[in-house]
Amino acid sequence: LLPLLAHELHQLASTSNEYFSIVLNFLRSSMGTRYIQFVLHITPDRRRSGAWENLGRLYGLMTSLLPLVRRIQMIKEVLFNKLNLSDDGSCMEDLSRIGRFFGEATRHWSEREIAWAFSQLDSHLQLQKKVDRFYSCEHVGVEAQLEQSIRSCFRLVYFDSIRLYAHRGCLLNVILYKQPIWFQARLIYLLFGPMSLNKIDWEKFSRDRSDFLTYPNVDEEQAYFDLSRAFNVLNRSVHAQKAWNSNSKLALLNELLAQPVSWKSEYVAELLFYCGRELLTNVLIAFAMKNYHKEYAQLIQSLCLVARQRKAYYEIIQMAVEDSFERCTIIAQRNSIIIHLQNAFRCVTRNVIAVLASSTITPADQLHYLQQLEALDAQKAALISFLLTNQINQNN
Numbered sequence: 001l002l003p004l005l006a007h008e009l010h011q012l013a014s015t016s017n018e019y020f021s022i023v024l025n026f027l028r029s030s031m032g033t034r035y036i037q038f039v040l041h042i043t044p045d046r047r048r049s050g051a052w053e054n055l056g057r058l059y060g061l062m063t064s065l066l067p068l069v070r071r072i073q074m075i076k077e078v079l080f081n082k083l084n085l086s087d088d089g090s091c092m093e094d095l096s097r098i099g100r101f102f103g104e105a106t107r108h109w110s111e112r113e114i115a116w117a118f119s120q121l122d123s124h125l126q127l128q129k130k131v132d133r134f135y136s137c138e139h140v141g142v143e144a145q146l147e148q149s150i151r152s153c154f155r156l157v158y159f160d161s162i163r164l165y166a167h168r169g170c171l172l173n174v175i176l177y178k179q180p181i182w183f184q185a186r187l188i189y190l191l192f193g194p195m196s197l198n199k200i201d202w203e204k205f206s207r208d209r210s211d212f213l214t215y216p217n218v219d220e221e222q223a224y225f226d227l228s229r230a231f232n233v234l235n236r237s238v239h240a241q242k243a244w245n246s247n248s249k250l251a252l253l254n255e256l257l258a259q260p261v262s263w264k265s266e267y268v269a270e271l272l273f274y275c276g277r278e279l280l281t282n283v284l285i286a287f288a289m290k291n292y293h294k295e296y297a298q299l300i301q302s303l304c305l306v307a308r309q310r311k312a313y314y315e316i317i318q319m320a321v322e323d324s325f326e327r328c329t330i331i332a333q334r335n336s337i338i339i340h341l342q343n344a345f346r347c348v349t350r351n352v353i354a355v356l357a358s359s360t361i362t363p364a365d366q367l368h369y370l371q372q373l374e375a376l377d378a379q380k381a382a383l384i385s386f387l388l389t390n391q392i393n394q395n396n
Helices: 006-013 017-028 030-041 051-062 068-082 092-105 111-125 127-135 144-159 165-176 181-192 202-206 218-235 246-257 265-275 277-289 293-307 311-327 331-356 363-395
Strands: none
Touching: 006 017, 006 051, 017 030, 017 051, 030 051, 030 068, 051 068, 051 092, 068 092, 068 111, 092 111, 092 144, 111 127, 111 144, 111 165, 127 144, 127 165, 127 181, 144 181, 165 181, 265 277, 265 293, 277 293, 277 311, 293 311, 293 331, 331 363
């Protein structure tokens, strides 16, 4: 069996019960330990070759018929005994290896099994203890080494290497479970925020763009995407749904937007589209009912920009506005929102025209801003028409 690579051994074991038993016994033997080390040694660029993923997939198959406790024990034995990987979460490369192996080995496990495996693996990596210590920190960013360790353990082992949303949601929920909302916000920043020079860049989330019509750069878009994943994985996890309701989403979003300083409206729009219609609607309703009509208009204008003429996104905006208007029983509230919307769209249009009038604008930029102006006019006309019609219907 030695000449075979891990994926070839996986194919062989899948052909019959007899070969399955042969491969299983081989891996359990001392020869199997030498085989694992040999397979990983002959592929120097192991990240690109997928050697760790293939090995994890093989052990996922080999342990599929075993009880859960035995499955977890066998995986830990491979990682920490046969391969002698660092079991305290201190080595970044070993964390990455554990994550890629673990993600494939547990790929077809249930959420309950994943949660139990997480707790067993955490007896080595001590992530929960580190999170508890982070909870006691008075100020964000004061323990850079601890924060780096928490992030590395979570991202490399439990999250980035596991592709199933349900499993990710389960793991994230285990970390956030029973923690206060303000601390959940700090922890999500820590787990999903961008990094530079091995330290979390907390200011990345409060850095405003100099020109709000310029699309976010790669780092900023990654920050939106990473934060949104924290919401999405919880949405898709049965394990997390009981504690993850509309109120907790809105409370957590409010905490996120307040740290370290509040975001611009378009930042919020990016995140809300990732989070889905329910949360977007709740935010608009809250703005409308609390008479935050200027913020309401700015958010609608930002949502229209972020939607970039995608019909599905624009329909989400329309439905969210309609739901928020249904909650506004006072005519003066609706009139105030409409006035602020008109002002918000008029301001944006004026800014685009100012850019087009510049003598230094390139032909490519000119085309871009002309398209932007056309989109803004179409969005403004459709939205204001909808709101006016809605108001007339309500008055009748």
